[in-house]
Amino acid sequence: MGLNLLTICYLVASVTFILGLKMLSNPVSARRGNLIAAAGMLVAIIGTIFLYRNTETGEHLHNYAWIFGGLAIGGIIGTMAARKVKMTAMPEMVSLFNGMGGACAALISLVEFNHLSKELSLNNSSEFVSSIQPTVLIIVLGLIIGSVSFAGSMIAWGKLNGKVKDFSFTGQNILNLIILAVALGAGAYLVIHPAHSFLLYGILALALMYGVLFVMPIGGADMPVVISLLNSFTGVAAACGGFLYDNKVMLTGGILVGAAGTLLTILMCKAMNRSLINVLVGSFGGSSSSAATTGGKDQGHYKEISLNDAATIMSYANKVMIVPGYGLAVAQAQHACHELEKVLTEKGVEVNYAIHPVAGRMPGHMNVLLAEADVSYEKLEEMEQANEEFKTTDVVLILGANDVVNPAAKNDPASPIYGMPILEVELAKNIIVNKRSMKPGYAGIENDLFFQPKTSMLFGDAKKVLQDLLAEIKNV
């Protein structure tokens, strides 16, 4: 009876996961989809705690104090962290939670292997060894994938919040492949000879190392893609647990995320018009960027604009388009930005926002940020729509965006971002660029836009500049 009920719990949970994911891909139903999947997860967890029976001994689970203790600690910390985190730090948070899941899968593998090697020390007949080999294979896979996902996610997290810098050396890709090959080789050996249990710790160390080295050289702008990829890794690691316990809900949930995550990773790459391999191996910067800068000949001079002038041309414009980027997110300038929009609108200026699909550090990042500041949905224009509008726009105000407005993506085949769809801001009459300095953006390449005669620069932190600009505009 109990076990049958548990089967139903798992069935319900599996269906909610599929439904939830489906609803998450539509803006109208997304929030409900998330809640439905969460409810399914709750059913599966409670069902497991109270209804699970050991298939061999028929025993219920024990150690309830530990289980509930762990759930309580994890639940409280998780809720607090997720509630407190700033909107700008969301991507980091996702990466961090993803790493936790990977670590969880790796720990399960460690404990289960420990059980197996105990049994093995009592009975090492060849029949027993061959009977546990498939289990060992799954344990090893779960350990490798989970550890790579954990280590990689931690590095991705560190990179996004600026604690870890890009780091690469020649031959790194080859070293990575060697480490991975050794880890897999040791894993295969362990499957054939499960008695060499110490190998498992070697594999663990190698997998962690691989995770670190794999993410290290990839630029911060590509982190969303990497996180999405690691996300699907963790899904597969969870599915390994499903194999291990013949647990259907872990299997469906894990594989579902593994497949959807992989597709999502590819979709993200497509939005930047790059291939996954290009993101993972051919990291931005390095040789390609120097080629782009030299190819771009002498850049000439850029001109700066005073706050007063900027305020004047914006106040007397008919149509202003704001192009937000990562700089806006870093400076937490979304509220100041909304203020500016309101003041300009009061003066009869039409103000809209042009949102590039990969502006910021994550697709949809800008939408979330601006929504936080109560910017109305109708004012956010997607790329195609915005590109139509630029022709009739008087002033484009670029707030900390760089690569997504770089004309090199359109007209310089040597550029590493060549082919990426961009916001064609150069169609507008005036362009004001707010940046902290002339440093290139995350792709590490110069932007010709800044040197065009129509463009003027307004240096400084986005929030500070916007507040000053706001004061000036009120005085105009």
Add this chain to the structure above:
Amino acid sequence: MQNVLQWITNNQQIIYIVILMIFVGIEVIGRVPSVLHTPLMSGANAIHGVVIIGAIIVMGKAEGDNYLALILGFLAVILGTLNVVGGFVVTDRMLEMFKAKKKK
């Protein structure tokens, strides 16, 4: 060869699930708009937190004197819960913003 075929026969249910789920996973998010990439990733992140079930089983099966299993299992439960709870809450917070702006 015999072994492999035998293994496939013995585990055909699981193999079916894996293959079907791969297709479902791809099909289900095929048409997601780029604006939703981040929340979708975050939601998927929460769903693979289902690994918590494994952690609960590990914890619940551990013998009272097996401290390694107890400690690692306990850690696994905490980390898994973090993944699940944090994942769903973060996703909800992101989506809350989408909803708020829809109303206006």
